[in-house]
Amino acid sequence: MNETHHLRRLTTIWVVLSVAADLLFWFLVGPHVPPGRMTDMATSNQFDFNVLFVIALPVLIGVWLYLAYAIVVWSAKRGGPEPVGGEAARTNRTAQVAWITITSVVVILLAAFGTIELIVNHGSGGGEGPNPVWSPAGATQAETAALAGNGTWSPNRNQVLPVQVIAQQWKFTYRYPTFGGFETSQLVLPNNTTIAFNVTSLDVIHSFWAYQLSVKADANPQINDVAFTKTQQTGPFTVRCSELCGIWHGSMYNYGSVVSQQKFMQWAQSTEAANAANTKYLPPFAWTYVPDANGASGGYYPDGTATPYSTAEIYGAKQPAS
Amino acid sequence: MSIRGRFATVAVLFLVAVGLIVWSLMAFLTPGTPGGVMDFTTTQAPGQPVNLTVQTVGAIGFGKHPTWVSYLVKDPHTQQWVQDTTWKLPANTVVNMTVLQYDTGGPLRNQEWGQVQGTINGTASLNGKSYSVYDSNTGNGVGHTFAVPAIGLNVPLIGVSANAQVCGAGPCHTSSPHNTITFSFKTPTPGSYSWQCFVPCGLGYLFGNGGPMATQNYMGGFLEVVR
Structure with a gap:
């Protein structure tokens, strides 16, 4: 059998196996790949993972197939001559050009695909820092209004809901600026709504990871890290800190839920009323706060920044108004 | 070789x-003092409330870090104060907790922890007076909190006056100035639940969360809830 026949046989087997594996994966496994489809970001990230799998499977099959083929067909036979790599294996220009071309094209395609997915999906659920380049429609207006204290949100109006995530050793708390700025340990979100998470920290570096929402943003002290997602399924989700932050890091998690817009409205209004006695003692809502590094005897104060996403944020300790 | x-x-x-x-x-x-598990499952009849008494002191006064702030728990069998922060409790049982707070207070870093949460009736009692929210920027402020995040429990522990003759080293006696804070909560299903203080009271450490805040048997521990 000559070399051409080997290549033809290998290629045929590889194509058949790759197509079969990709189809099986795409239709049977793909819909169940994490992080699911609870938000548009989750759906998008699941799609990305599936595309990467579909690209990777033929590569994996190609390597394994070649290895298995070589072991079975080209291995030394008992009593026969030792196989030796011939001159053609080292100087085959066609093979070299094909290898460099194919791998280069795959890498460039992956880079382009990743970049497009990042831009089209408004950061793909990742924290974009205080000045997000890829904001969904209406986000900046909603955040500006929230900071000014006149933001609103109500069902069926397709409004962006700003939610502030405050990390501290060792728990996340959440402020809802469009509902009087109340703070709570519960994270409840309305369905079919674009959420603007504004993530910050009162002490060390944490990371807000809402796995099923496909949102992950670093929580840095005195930094507002903004991430977007749009809910599209009701149900529970998990929030974990994904930055090693001290002795109780493993306990820094909680469960949130996506509920219907009407239920969310009821929850927000009732929690705003229930927490009103404490909300009046909270500092005014701000994107970031200045923790007192002296330990126990210090509150946290708004940094005084008036403009969302401003590049000119100046952080300085402000004393409480009272 | x-x-x-x-x-x-x-x-x-x-x-x-x-x-x-x-x-x-x-x-x-x-690095903490080796501690055991304080067992509260045999101190009362099944289904009856558990009485758990602790004190918070500004300085433990003994051991490897005598100047560190700490919780102490009263051994239900010997009535001695012990530096154990892992407490074995029966599941689905009411715990009547008494905190003798001997430490001073100040403004909370996050006033969210000035709100009583997760107790039965949503309130706690300060020297016999019920409260559900405490403005930590006023009065003596909040010295510590007792919080079990996984079950949504948080109680701010109001500080004593810094001008008083504060107990210098634990265990403190009730003759020293203190606040008595009582509340009740129900233990969850069996499991291990971490509890902690949310006041960064590790003075001298970055953001106050090192030292006693980052060492078991001082300002945090576990509720080992069993059947």
């Missing part, structure tokens, strides 16, 4: 190095 001898030497040195690394890691990870 023969090859066998060299091999044996290298093996011994390797084992010594591994031993030193393990010992160092263990010493780093368990």
Whole structure:
């Protein structure tokens, strides 16, 4: 059998196996790949993972197939001559050009695909820092209004809901600026709504990871890290800190839920009323706060920044108004 | 030296190095006073409430870090104050908790922890007076909190006046100025639940969350809830 026949046989087997594996994966496994489809970001990230799998499977099959083929067909036979790599294996220009071309094209395609997915999906659920380049429609207006204290949100109006995530050793708390700025340990979100998470920290570096929402943003002290997602399924989700932050890091998690817009409205209004006695003692809502590094005897104060996403944020300790 | 001898030497040195690394890691990870588990499952009839009494002191006064702030728990069998922060409790049972707060207070870093949450009736009692929210920027402020995040429990522990003759070293006696804070909560299903203070009271450490805040048996521990 000559070399051409080997290549033809290998290629045929590889194509058949790759197509079969990709189809099986795409239709049977793909819909169940994490992080699911609870938000548009989750759906998008699941799609990305599936595309990467579909690209990777033929590569994996190609390597394994070649290895298995070589072991079975080209291995030394008992009593026969030792196989030796011939001159053609080292100087085959066609093979070299094909290898460099194919791998280069795959890498460039992956880079382009990743970049497009990042831009089209408004950061793909990742924290974009205080000045997000890829904001969904209406986000900046909603955040500006929230900071000014006149933001609103109500069902069926397709409004962006700003939610502030405050990390501290060792728990996340959440402020809802469009509902009087109340703070709570519960994270409840309305369905079919674009959420603007504004993530910050009162002490060390944490990371807000809402796995099923496909949102992950670093929580840095005195930094507002903004991430977007749009809910599209009701149900529970998990929030974990994904930055090693001290002795109780493993306990820094909680469960949130996506509920219907009407239920969310009821929850927000009732929690705003229930927490009103404490909300009046909270500092005014701000994107970031200045923790007192002296330990126990210090509150946290708004940094005084008036403009969302401003590049000119100046952080300085402000004393409480009272 | 023969090859066998060299091999044996290298093996011994390797084992010594591994031993030193393990010992160092263990010493780093368990710097607190070795503590046991305070068992509250045998102190009352099944289904009856558990009475749990603790005190918070500005300085523990003994052990490896005598100047560190700490919780102490009253042993239900001997009535002695013990530095254990892992408490074994029966599941789905009411716990009547009494905190003798001997430490001073101040403004909370996050006033969210000034709100009583997760107790039965959503309130706690300060020297016999019910409260559900405490403005930590006024009065003596909040000295510590008792919080079990996984079950949504948080109680701010109001500080004593800094001008008083504050107890200098634990265990403190009730003759020293203190606040008595009582509340009740229900234990969840069996499991291990961490509890902690949310006041960064590790003075001298970055953001106040090192030292006693980052060492078990001082300002945090576990509720070991069993059937």
